[in-house]
Amino acid sequence: MKASLLALGLALLAPLAHAASDPDSGPATPNLVQNIQTSAALLAVDYSPDGKRLVTGGLGRDIVIWDAETGKQAMVLHGHTDDVVTVKFSPNGRYIASGGVDKALILWDAITGEILRKNTDHTDYVRDVAFSPDSKLVASAGWDGQAIVWETFSGIKVATLTGQKAAAVASTAAYEKNRTNKGRSNNMTSVAFSPNGAELLTASGDRTVRGWDTQTWQQKYVLNGHTDEVWDARFSPNGRFVVSGAWDNTARIWDVSTRQAVAVVPAHLSDVWGTTFSPDGQLIATCGGDRKVKVWDMATGLLVRDVSGEAHTAEVETLVFSPDGRQLASVSRDGSLKIWRVPSTFDRVSAYADTQLEKWEKKGEFEKTDEYQKRMAQKLKRWEEFKQEARTKMLAAFPQSADWQNFSLASYNPDTEMYQVSSKLFAGPFFIKVAPRDAEQLRNNFGKVIYGTPALELKNDALLLKSVELTVPTGSETKVFTVMR
Numbered sequence: 001m002k003a004s005l006l007a008l009g010l011a012l013l014a015p016l017a018h019a020a021s022d023p024d025s026g027p028a029t030p031n032l033v034q035n036i037q038t039s040a041a042l043l044a045v046d047y048s049p050d051g052k053r054l055v056t057g058g059l060g061r062d063i064v065i066w067d068a069e070t071g072k073q074a075m076v077l078h079g080h081t082d083d084v085v086t087v088k089f090s091p092n093g094r095y096i097a098s099g100g101v102d103k104a105l106i107l108w109d110a111i112t113g114e115i116l117r118k119n120t121d122h123t124d125y126v127r128d129v130a131f132s133p134d135s136k137l138v139a140s141a142g143w144d145g146q147a148i149v150w151e152t153f154s155g156i157k158v159a160t161l162t163g164q165k166a167a168a169v170a171s172t173a174a175y176e177k178n179r180t181n182k183g184r185s186n187n188m189t190s191v192a193f194s195p196n197g198a199e200l201l202t203a204s205g206d207r208t209v210r211g212w213d214t215q216t217w218q219q220k221y222v223l224n225g226h227t228d229e230v231w232d233a234r235f236s237p238n239g240r241f242v243v244s245g246a247w248d249n250t251a252r253i254w255d256v257s258t259r260q261a262v263a264v265v266p267a268h269l270s271d272v273w274g275t276t277f278s279p280d281g282q283l284i285a286t287c288g289g290d291r292k293v294k295v296w297d298m299a300t301g302l303l304v305r306d307v308s309g310e311a312h313t314a315e316v317e318t319l320v321f322s323p324d325g326r327q328l329a330s331v332s333r334d335g336s337l338k339i340w341r342v343p344s345t346f347d348r349v350s351a352y353a354d355t356q357l358e359k360w361e362k363k364g365e366f367e368k369t370d371e372y373q374k375r376m377a378q379k380l381k382r383w384e385e386f387k388q389e390a391r392t393k394m395l396a397a398f399p400q401s402a403d404w405q406n407f408s409l410a411s412y413n414p415d416t417e418m419y420q421v422s423s424k425l426f427a428g429p430f431f432i433k434v435a436p437r438d439a440e441q442l443r444n445n446f447g448k449v450i451y452g453t454p455a456l457e458l459k460n461d462a463l464l465l466k467s468v469e470l471t472v473p474t475g476s477e478t479k480v481f482t483v484m485r
């Protein structure tokens with residue numbers, strides 16, 4: 001890295017320029033929604049739960065909160081005495097947790113910017129932080145080989161987790177400002193709570209991903225398969241899958257129930273530093289040392305789009321989807337925070353069809369020319385068939401990876417005998433036909449419903465729910481109702 005850039009990297013974090021939303025600003029960055037350039041390398045980013053703010057940290061020591069719509073600074077948090085490596089909003093939006101090279105985990109008031117607590121229990125730098133879904137716990141991963149869990153409000157230490165195995169080749173590299181490098185075989189690189197809060201996921205330099213029971217804090221399972229240090233691991237929105245990224249240049253998708261990898265994605269030409277699921281569980285985003293941000297299809301395992309192209313000019317450290325799933329933010333050692341347009345359902349279908357068509361178009365080694373030409377005459381038809389294959393795969397995969405079983409009852413209309421129902425994932429409204437005599441029982445037992453297989457459709461580039469059956473206990477028996485449009 002050039003000396004001039006090193007000097008910038010040691011400067012305090014401050015915005016130099018802001019490019020407003022302009023997705024068509026040039027052919028090189030057609031997916032770019034917004035670009036925020038700062039004077040120091042950025043290593044961490046997260047969205048607030050309402051999607052209105054972004055928080056970043058990096059070599060400038062200070063933490064900056066940005067207005068997600070305008071790209072302007074909303075607040076600067078001062079408290080770390082060295083580089084900030086990780087920063088996260090709590091799910092309830094009240095707190096921000098950050099960790100860095102000063103070995104400190106700091107808990108901030110997300111509204112006022114006040115420091116609420118500073119823990120220095122780690123003996124080396126804090127690599128990652130995570131809140132439990134109810135925001136009552138905060139966990140940290142340290143370069144010292146520990147994951148530590150605290151009660152968010154009281155600061156009481158709940159658990160200290162270790163348990164890594166010795167890697168085949170151990171490294172004693174320490175943190176470097178100029179680049180992200182390999183660590184030690186016993187370091188902890190990431191922490192993440194499952195969506196239901198029952199498990200804590202850790203990744204480490206011993207090439208494993210581990211799941212821990214949050215009641216007993218005992219290890220439940222180990223995911224083995226990566227051939228180099230695992231740098232990041234995250235749960236899918238419904239908790240059934242895990243995606244991990246490593247220095248072996250791959251991202252792996254794991255089935256938590258079987259403890260097996262269901263896909264190995266050759267994600268990057270260099271180490272994979274960041275991985276994440278989209279809020280609907282249908283896409284996976286990865287970033288890494290090759291300066292790329294890529295989006296992959298959970299249904300097909302194929303690359304949907306390299307959204308960044310050559311826009312980032314240095315290693316991309318981490319990335320995060322917006323809560324509504326429409327945008328993707330990434331930060332890089334080039335000092336930029338970039339917000340990308342997330343590929344649509346149409347893009348997913350086209351990516352699959354184009355990939356399959358490219359394979360189909362290749363002339364066979366022993367295929368006669370006239371036979372090949374006859375086959376090519378069916379190209380348009382075959383392309384349409386591949387698009388339909390993609391739609392079928394997407395509809396089949398959706399219930400497996402999405403957190404779609406999340407409906408809530410609204411008001412009941414006894415005249416129409418209808419409950420109105422809302423969903424966090426599907427655009428509604430929806431209704432349930434219920435006789436007045438069963439209405440109270442349904443309301444009282446709605447939290448115990450068993451969902452059937454959803455009837456889904458793709459329409460106007462959107463995945464829609466047509467209907468789904470609910471089995472509900474009503475007294476001594478069960479009854480079946482249907483959620484419908």
